[in-house]
Amino acid sequence: MWMNINPLDSSTAATMPNGQKARKKGNLLLGLLGLLGFVVLSLDAVSGKRCKVPYEKVQEKYCYFIADEEPLHTSFHNFCYQEKKTSRVCLDSEEEMRILARHLYEIGFQNGTQFWSAGHRWPGDMRFYWNYFGRARALNYSNWAPDEPTPRMGRNCLILTLRAGELFMSSESCYTRAVDICEQTLNSESDSRTVIH
8 A cells, every 4th residue: 555654744644546546446336337237137037038039028028020021922831930940929818919919010010911820720620729830729819800710611820910009810811921920938048948838
């Protein structure tokens, strides 16, 4: 420690030179920044959930990737599975449907835009299921457009249409042009699952 040896000036006898004061302030600032970083990381670890790139986290609960290419010509060109190794979107609640509709409007999709979902029915079965990788689960929530689902066979794919701030479900031909919406679970850092459901 540097000491002023002038006996006449005792007020500065135990003070540090300016360079040492600056280092001490710098160390204190670095310590505070480190503590702030730790707190931020701790808060993220508490929530512990994040979407994998390039999925976007929506409303702290959902991870979506909307394919920005031209609408797919058929349901059989499943971008989500072929390119992302995930499922198309399965909407399990009114809340999720409302949140997704709001998100689609916010990122610029217009009324009338149609989107693929994981909804499907099999020939001879009038019920729709969420179909993900060959496994089926009954719909537990629906928001069908008027007169839907149609009983006409050949309309076996569940399309979501953006209209007046909502997403409406309809049964359409699997050869309808629509945009893919891929869905992913929120993951903790150690969770490697990418497929929802």
